[in-house]
Amino acid sequence: MSETVAGAGEPPRRDVDAPLVDPAANTGLLEVFQRRYLLRLLVRREIQARYQGSFLGMLWSYINPAAQFVLFFVVMGIIMNLREIEWFGIHVFAGLVVVVFFGETLNGGTRSIVQNKALVTKLAVPREMFPVASMLVSGFHAGPQLVILTGVCVVVGWVPDLVGMAALLLALLLMCVLGTALALIFSVANVFMRDVGSLVNVLTMFIRFGVPMIYPFTMVEDRFGAGSLEAYLANPIAQAVLLMHRAFWVGTTKDPEATALEHLPDDLFMRAGVSLLVAVVLLGIAQWVFTRYENKIPEHL
Amino acid sequence: MSESIVVDGVAKQFTLRYHRTLKQMAVAKMRGRDVSNRFLALDDVSFTVQQGESIGLMGLNGSGKSTLLRLVSGVMRPDRGSVRTRGRIAGLIATGAGFHPQLTGRENIYINAAINGMTEAETRGKFDEIVEFSDISQFLDTPVGHYSSGMAARLGFSVAIHVDSDIFLADEVLAVGDKPFKKKCMERMQEIRESGRTIFYVSHAPGSVRKMCDRAIVLEHGRVGFDGDVAEGIRYLKYDEPKGTPEDDIDDELGSDV
């Protein structure tokens, strides 16, 4: 990029063949993915920080979901004895994977810029890097949960099918795009008002109960009128949970076709597809909002 | 020669108090006090730096030096005017180099270098050199939060000088280092200067500015009060007034900050 030319007598000259540019300019999310090496470092650091000083280390990311799974299985499936739902533990856990992924993206992403203030106030780095890294860290933690879920499903006689895998991909993609969009907006809002972090905490609590995870979707159909059912189904997180049911739980029941008919809404893929489009648009809006307020981030930290 | 830094009519405004509680706001409103309180940290600052120039930026505490460096490095954006730079920028802004206190020195070197645009291979290649210069090899796997401020500054400076940058920013690098390290830094900065890189050096020590720089800019309450010859700039600041003893001279040279 530049070379040093030794002039006669004078101190050496350095010719820089780069244009004069705004040092603060960056292309936002695009730049984040151009600087993958830095992104990888930040993600790896976050993952390591979580298990720092622990003897079992990464094993915890398997132990934790496995323990949760056993709890759900015992409490929901055996003690509460919800007989009309087959494999209720799988029903809950399949939903939990995407709900936790989304919740962690939201919570971690919201706090990410404030937490990295040492870097943000001293070094020029696209600030979108931090919420995106949070999303990737949550995604990384979803991996072991998916492994356990798949393992249990196989044990009870589930065979993967193409439509089911498409449902899984769609569910993850939807949560990933929507989570990143919201994390971007909340992370910058949290810099200006630290209340946002607590607010998001409350929000994630609502999310857990607003999806057909610890109760069956049929129950929602029964209690809600047609109008409110539409509203319930417009929630992309509920859609993702139902997609997860399609991907895993449906295949573990005795009669998958009948289960799908009874326990999944019509046009699930269509609804989720529309949500994905909306989420992509929202991501664009989030980037715009972020860029608008980003200028003021360092001085507020 | 080409322009390296072009600062044109730059202003930066800060708010004095940011995070207020609802109660504080209500009380302020009731007493009819002004709720907004802003002030200009930089006001209509303009100058041009050619590639290879070495600028000494001086001024009293709070005159806006670090703020100006933040704008030049791209950490902050001006509210008015424009900043343009050519090539890669590296350096230290205010004390503490943007390290994560919970991470070890080793991890911080990699992240800091990556943010400064170094690739993995580049960092690996220079890693030993960086550690050797900073002289903290024993504490490489200790969290930086446990470092003494001098150690953190050493590590930060060491990473910054190993980035192959076209512009080098140094803000109070020498403020917390000990004497041998200060000397080492000064020598290294001379090398950087001789290699034709642009230097932007903030210091309260006139001696080191005299040695390092070929032009001085003095900030006064966020405005450029003086821009020109180093000796005149120091006189302008009246740093030279009481003639010091020989011992003071050394301090003066190596930069002991008030």
Ligand SMILES: Nc1ncnc2c1ncn2[C@@H]1O[C@H](COP(=O)(O)OP(=O)(O)OP(=O)(O)O)[C@@H](O)[C@H]1O
């Ligand atoms: N994030 C911020 N929010 C509000 N005010 C700020 C902020 N950063 C700097 N200031 C104010 O801007 C002014 C200039 O600060 P700056 O750090 O640039 O001074 P300086 O010249 O580097 O001083 P020193 O010699 O002490 O390092 C100060 O009055 C400071 O209080």
Ligand SMILES: [Mg+2]
């Ligand atoms: Mg300063």
